[in-house]
Amino acid sequence: MNQRLLRWLSIADVTLLPLFILWFIWRLQFTARWTWVIFAVWLLSSFAAHRDTPKTLGWRADNLWPATRQAIFVFSAMAAGLVVVGLILRAYWPMLPALFRWRRIENYLAFCLLQQVALNSLLHNRMMMLARNDWAAACFTGAIFAVIHWPNPVLVPATFVAGTVMAWMFGRQRNIIPLTIGQAILGTLVAWAFPMAWHHHLRVGPGYYGIPR
DSSP states (O other), X not given: OOHHHHXXXXXXXXXXXXXXXXXXXXXXXXXXXXXXXXXXHHHHHHHHHXXXXXXXXXXXXXXXXXXXHHHHHHHHHHHHHHHHHHHHTTOOTTHHHHHXXXXXXXXXXXXXXXXXXXXXXXXXXHHHHHOSSHHHHHHXXXXXXXHHTTTOTTHHHHHHHXXXXXXXXXXHSOOHHHHHHHHHHHHHHHHXXXXXXXXXXXXXXXXXXXXXX
């Protein structure tokens, strides 16, 4: 497949797929829930068209330690910042162990893995093809990640920062395993550090307002 066509397909991946996800969040999940299949087909079709491999997708073990070492350094700083925020906002400490219970965290880890596949294996891979500057590509990826979390006033800025940083780390070490674990930890700390009245159980779209459709 020639480079011009791949470039146009990449543009579709970073524009039309996020728009479809927003459409699903705001409407389709209530009126045509089966359309989640389109998301799965889109991912697989894009990976096939671009001839992605486990190495390019970040589904690998050969660089696990360098990627983990990088993630520990970055995520530790971000986690410390969230703990400070929690102290300032007088977060309820006894709630923290409950949030990290395995039964809860295992489901959240699976959700974070799916997000990393979409965010980095697909979206940021395509963004790196379109943008020449690594930080510009990471910032565009983070911005799309943030928009998808609209209108949550906690998650929009948090996912912009975290999405940008995770995309930058993925560009340096393509491995989604430590990114998945780090995202699950940070997301849990966000739920604890900020008042529930602000983030509404980390809901996005109509769910943030508690509006079923």
